[in-house]
Amino acid sequence: MPFVAVITLVVFGVTAVVGVLGYLIDRSVRRHDRT
Amino acid sequence: MISSLTPTHIHLLLNHFPTIGFSIAIGLFIGAIVSRSDDLKKASLTVLVAVAILTFPTYLSGNAADQAIRNMPDVSKTLIATHEGAALISFVLMEMTGAAAWLALWQMRRVGSVSARTLGTVLLLSAITMGLVTRAANIGGEIRHSEIRLATESTTLEGPIGRDVAAWVNDVAWVWPALESLHFIGLTLLMGTILVINVRMLGLMKQVPLDAIDRLIPWGVLGFGLNVVTGMLFFIAVPQQYTQNVAFIWKVGLILVAAFNGLYFTAYDRAWAMEPEGDAPALSKAMAVSAFVLWVGVMYYGSMLPFIGDSV
Numbered sequence: 001m002p003f004v005a006v007i008t009l010v011v012f013g014v015t016a017v018v019g020v021l022g023y024l025i026d027r028s029v030r031r032h033d034r035t
Numbered sequence: 036m037i038s039s040l041t042p043t044h045i046h047l048l049l050n051h052f053p054t055i056g057f058s059i060a061i062g063l064f065i066g067a068i069v070s071r072s073d074d075l076k077k078a079s080l081t082v083l084v085a086v087a088i089l090t091f092p093t094y095l096s097g098n099a100a101d102q103a104i105r106n107m108p109d110v111s112k113t114l115i116a117t118h119e120g121a122a123l124i125s126f127v128l129m130e131m132t133g134a135a136a137w138l139a140l141w142q143m144r145r146v147g148s149v150s151a152r153t154l155g156t157v158l159l160l161s162a163i164t165m166g167l168v169t170r171a172a173n174i175g176g177e178i179r180h181s182e183i184r185l186a187t188e189s190t191t192l193e194g195p196i197g198r199d200v201a202a203w204v205n206d207v208a209w210v211w212p213a214l215e216s217l218h219f220i221g222l223t224l225l226m227g228t229i230l231v232i233n234v235r236m237l238g239l240m241k242q243v244p245l246d247a248i249d250r251l252i253p254w255g256v257l258g259f260g261l262n263v264v265t266g267m268l269f270f271i272a273v274p275q276q277y278t279q280n281v282a283f284i285w286k287v288g289l290i291l292v293a294a295f296n297g298l299y300f301t302a303y304d305r306a307w308a309m310e311p312e313g314d315a316p317a318l319s320k321a322m323a324v325s326a327f328v329l330w331v332g333v334m335y336y337g338s339m340l341p342f343i344g345d346s347v
Contacts (some may be wrong), residue, residue: 006209011216018224018257025253032146033246 042099042278049093053129054172056086061161068154076154077143080136081302083161087133088294092287094126094267097175098274110178116195118174123197123271125167130263132160137256140302145249197271204272211272218265222334224258227251229330232300233323236315244311252301259297282343286336293329296322 063079066072101119104110135157139149204210228251234240235248270277277283299322300306306319315323336343 003209007213007216010209010213011220014217014261015220018220018261022254022257025257026250029145029250029253 041103042096043103045092046096046100049089049096050172050175052086052089053093053125053168056082056089057129057161057165057168060086061165064157064161068158073143076149077140077302080140080143080157081298083136083157084133084140084298084302085295087129087136088291090126090129090133092291094122095270095274095278095287097122098270099278102275102278104178113195114174114178116198118171118178119197120195121167121171121174123200125164125171126267128160128164128167132157132164134256134260135160137298137302140298141252144302144304144307200268201272204268211269214265214268218262218269221258221261221265225255225262226258226330226334228255228258229326233326236300236306236319236323238314238320241312245307245309246311249307255297256301277340280340280344282336282339286333286340289329289332289336293326293333296326296329300326 060079060082063075063082067075067079097119101115105112105115135153139153139157142149142153204214231240231251232248232255235243235245300319305316306322309315309319
């Protein structure tokens with residue numbers, strides 16, 4: 001795989017993981033606030 | 036004499052925190068669980084986070100100490116590499132413990148109580164970390180104390196993993212540029228959160244409810260985590276490029292103080308003791324100003340790393 005394609009995949013992949021983690025934490029906070 | 040203080044002195048001074056400091060923190064934490072005291076829980080979790088923060092300079096100064104002694108007679112480079120590998124594994128677990136302890140503190144403030152699952156995670160990670168850090172400390176002691184050395188040099192299952200990680204970062208072409216990009220993404224998450232929280236603390240955007248701002252904190256912490264991982268990989272790859280660089284020493288010093296500043300905002304009610312659209316306490320305002328100064332300093336010295344360079 002070309003060099004730039006690997007970097008792009010890794011950077012977007014890790015960022016997506018961080019985004020999902022942030023969303024899950026935020027969802028748990030929202031759920032708590034509603035109760 | 037303070038003028039003759041070297042990174043080796045700093046390593047010898049700091050290496051007691053992840054061992055002795057951590058044992059005291061675990062003792063307090065177990066005491067807090069047994070006595071069901073929320074105050075003791077908060078105190079012990081704060082000490083656990085503080086030890087995790089102090090483990091940063093302990094690990095970093097270890098590489099400087101390595102460069103200072105590696106060519107001395109009677110010093111085994113293999114033993115140093117084994118110590119570095121064991122220290123790296125225990126460092127990772129220590130930071131995971133610190134992150135879990137921080138999460139428990141944050142839950143106590145944000146939700147009002149900490150879940151049994153989080154407490155169990157802190158306890159489990161602490162126990163594993165204690166074992167690993169004791170082993171790393173023992174191997175480190177053997178480097179200069181031949182009297183405690185066994186006939187055969189200590190080895191670990193993972194071997195000199197620090198050098199293996201360095202080879203991966205240095206030799207695989209895509210790793211360093213990908214880490215650089217992720218370091219900047221982490222920086223934007225962290226700085227964005229810090230900007231919004233501290234601007235609000237200083238009295239701007241009062242119409243934004245505190246709860247909404249509070250909910251940004253995990254995003255900032257995730258950014259910080261991303262930068263810890265990527266930053267440490269840079270350091271492990273070429274430690275000599277950093278340990279001899281005065282800009283790096285300033286950067287790390289400021290990060291340490293900024294981390295304690297962040298602990299104040301994220302884990303303690305006192306910082307948020309105000310009406311939803313009211314004025315922040317004077318201490319929070321002072322901490323907000325110091326947060327800006329510290330983080331701008333971190334970014335400044337981070338950018339200046341290649342320009343200030345080797346002037347220690």
